[in-house]
Every structure is written in structure tokens, then in C-alpha cells.
Amino acid sequence: MIDKQQQRTEKRINKTAMTLGRQLNRFRSGTLFSKAYSFPQGIELDGQEPKEKIILVFRSHPITLFPRFISSIGLFLIAVILPVILNLTGVKFSGAVIAGSVFLVLASITNFIYTMVFWFYNMNIITTERMIDVDFNGLMSYRVSQAAIENIEDVSVSNVGLWASIFNYGTIYVQTAGETPEFEFTNVSEPSRIQDILNDLIELKQKGVQI
Numbered sequence: 001m002i003d004k005q006q007q008r009t010e011k012r013i014n015k016t017a018m019t020l021g022r023q024l025n026r027f028r029s030g031t032l033f034s035k036a037y038s039f040p041q042g043i044e045l046d047g048q049e050p051k052e053k054i055i056l057v058f059r060s061h062p063i064t065l066f067p068r069f070i071s072s073i074g075l076f077l078i079a080v081i082l083p084v085i086l087n088l089t090g091v092k093f094s095g096a097v098i099a100g101s102v103f104l105v106l107a108s109i110t111n112f113i114y115t116m117v118f119w120f121y122n123m124n125i126i127t128t129e130r131m132i133d134v135d136f137n138g139l140m141s142y143r144v145s146q147a148a149i150e151n152i153e154d155v156s157v158s159n160v161g162l163w164a165s166i167f168n169y170g171t172i173y174v175q176t177a178g179e180t181p182e183f184e185f186t187n188v189s190e191p192s193r194i195q196d197i198l199n200d201l202i203e204l205k206q207k208g209v210q211i
Helices: 002-025 062-088 095-121 162-167 191-206
Strands: 036-038 054-058 124-127 130-138 141-148 152-158 169-176 182-189
Touching (some): 054 191, 095 130, 124 191, 130 182, 162 169, 169 191
Antiparallel strands (some): 036 054, 054 124, 152 169
């Protein structure tokens, strides 16, 4: 009876490990600049244990940056079109018009660069031992929150809106028993798949399996 129960347990563990592997393999084709990629190379975390491995890095879906890109394009178009309109209406160019156009171009470029930097450095990381949430608030301000996998109590997903349904992104909420009771991974791609990865990790951790 004990042998059969042990066999069922081992079968369950093997099935969970295989499922976890398949889920992570879906992100293997990603790169450093992808919305999600598994088993990144050349990255090491502060305080990373010798046996600890980074298995997934993910960010918000790029489609969520669309409004900021539109604003950058709008500023650039205004900077280009405004002098043309003034010229057609017979208004002579002045230092103020040129300065205004240059300012709008610089604002457009700055907004675009900041959007890309903000997206790149706001990242979420899952390792074999913990999950990490990096919130980048500016060039001189960021916050790092982390929780051990075994402290995770619940993982839920919220996928709201037409765009979220079309492009398959949503927010993952993670309840923990640690110092930070709730983690929020906002607008990430394929949230249900990442939820499954976390749940599989939790199950394997509870069974004492070293990943």
C-alpha cells in the first residue's frame, strides 16, 4: 500500500516537473529584450545561491506602451507641421517658433527613450527559489521586492478589457506569507501560463523537489 502511494506521488511529481518544463520551453525563444524569456544566460542576481537558477524573466506586454508611443509621434508631428502651417499662413519664422519646434522634437525623443527604458527595467523574475519584482520609477529610483516560493499562498489572474483579451495580457496577483503580503505583476503577457509556472513550482517545493 505504501509502495503504491509512493509510486502515485512520484508519478504526480514527474508529471508536474514535465508540465513545468513544457511551460518554460514556450519562452525559450525569447531574448534580453523580449516580453518574456526563460533560462536567460549571463544574468546573476544579488545574493543568488549556488544552486539557484533563474528560470523566467518577464515584463509588461509591449502593446501597453502604445499610448506613449502615440504621444511621442504626436509631439514630433506637431514640431514638423507647425512651421509649415505658419509659413502657409504668411507668418514669418521667429526664434520662438524654431525654439518651440526644437523643444517638441526633444520632448518626443525623450518620451520615447524614457518609455523604452521604463519598460526594459520594470521586470519580474522567477527563480527556482524565489520571485522578484523590480519597480523602476526613474533613473535614480527603483524598488526590489522578493518572496520565497514556499511563502506563496495564492496566485490569481485578472484579464480585463478587449485589448487584454486580444493580445493575451493581464495582471497576476500573488499572495504571500512574507514581509510583502501581495505582489502585483501588471499587464504581463500570457498571465495564465505564468500562473501555471508558479503553481507548479509551489507544488514541487512542497514535495521537497530540487529543481
